[in-house]
Amino acid sequence: MKALFLSDLHLPAEPSPLREGFLRFLAGPARAARSVWLLGDIFEYWIGDDVGLQVYAPEVAALRDLTAHGVAVHFMHGNRDFLVGRRFAHAADVTLAQDPVVVELDGRAALLSHGDLWCTDDHAYQRWRRFSRNRAAQALFVRLPRRLRERVAGGVRSRSDSEKRNKPEAIMDVNPAAIERALRRSGTRLLIHGHTHRPDDHALHIDGQPAQRIVLADWRPQRMEYLEADRGALRRIVL
Template sequence: MILLLSDLHLPNESSPLREGFLRFLAGPARRAQAVYILGDLFEYWVGDDVGLEDYAPEIAALRALTASGVAVFFMAGNRDFLVGQRFARATGVRIVDDPLVVELGGVATLLSHGDLLCSDDRGYQRWRRLAHSRLAQWLFLRLPKARRHAIAGGLRRQSGAGKRNKPAAIMDVNAQTVQATLRRHGVTRLIHGHTHRPADHLLRAGTRRATRLVLADWHEDRMEYLAVDAAQGCVRRRLDAPSV
């Protein structure tokens, strides 16, 4: 069984979301062959030197999971693309590129955070190219910790305001981009997050039928992950409520 999840947006303060993720790591994840986290695990990550302290319980729980023999893979999202090798060494998690083709349940599947597929949002794509440049990251990571937190918080508020002023369609994936991406990688199944629009979509990639599965973003009343195996296919599951 392979488990996939994304868009938890764990804050750096106490939260039911953080408690839920710890339950996931200690429960369903322990019974999995592998876990894929497809970005935006954290609300924002301003560098390994800060994040390893801010999220110490999650770091320890991930280390315990990988030490138990479960393979865990992390793909950066638009909020936590600064997760680096110190995080990988501390947790035993393998950082992978976006996009990535893997075999899940006997089906070649393309995994992505999903923001690259939102090609209609040209303003965001320009920002993404800048934020992922080595020079911009090098400069940002040399700022004082408090300054980095302040910038990240400001960007988060700016992003929220910007979304309210954008047409909804712009913030979703572009159908032509999805089809071209599937054809380029030679697969008929795509799993991604980012858009916060969980659904199963049927489409065509050239002459072949294809499937696009959008992972759910987490909320206090809905902490969902996707389970994949050869027998059952892709099944959406919700994390059980904590026992009283």
């Protein structure tokens, strides 16, 4: 009854070891799981289902094949692939998950998220996040010609990379108080998220009770890692 979690693969549009690794994961370890949770930024950028379904056709087919084998696959939006929509969900036969969402892992409640909504000290990013999630803005963007959308996405990515180099490290991480509030509101003491590219296991205390925050690893050609939850145990596995 394993559940597997991964995020921040940032699969590029062109062939790469990352894409090859993801296909190996879907054809291998994922088939022994009960569920697979893709917690955002699986794709480097997604400019609309019409384009994404073409660019990532092998991944879409592999996801559909995985669900056909009885594995439940859940996809959560990240800050790079927030335009993944219903056409993708139908083609890949996956479920689009809310962010955050509470799930049960072997009788233990866990809070799952991409994680960027708790980087509350980065005010500029939070303004962009609110705008990018606006349905009207999204609807207008996906009507633009493909080449224009690609230029816009490339510009946003370049600007984001540039801003990261000039921002203090602290504001790009999650805010501890925001994490505590989220755990209290959800009634959980286990949080699993990605986004920050700072994989670690954090021991917390919430209202006198022990809690745990697990940050998933971002994928790199030399190290592709996912989290496995099985029989109450959590462990990181390198593909």
